[in-house]
Amino acid sequence: MYAAANTLSCCLVEVFGDTKVVSVGDWEVARLKSRRELTLLELRGSGAMRAGSVASVTKDSSRRLSQLWSRYFYEQSFLYKLVDGLVYSNAHNEEIAYALYERAEDAIECVGICKLRSAALRTELLSSAAENGMVVEPYEAA
Secondary structure, rough: OEEEEOOOHHHHHHHHHHOOOEEOOOOEEEEEEEEEOOOOEEOOHHHHOOOOOOOHHHHOOOOHHHHHHHHHHOOHHHHHOOOOOOEEEEEOOOEEEEEEOOOHHHEEEEEEEEEEEOOOHHHHHHHHHHHOOOEEEOOOOO
């Protein structure tokens, strides 16, 4: 699961950043809560280098390279502990993002779901999109 740290902006760029066009469609935003402390491999700053990679590992917007490295970190748990996932700066605007493995399933609780087209999110959606040079396709708020 990909998750963002407390910003709709990070969610938007992770999903729509490659096209720079936000199409709200039937997308939903979930608010998550951690039930326990997560063990995350730090890939921000010098973390990627300490993990044996390079900082640009999370900067490939095609995701091919970053997913290969993620698979490596997951499979080499004897080197990287049994991590629940990764914490990194996303490729589009460097906000904090998470890639959580199924190992974290017991730690994550969904405490709310909201349609992206919700009127409650409209102002933040438009502001976040504009801040990141994205456009929002016209839609009717629900």
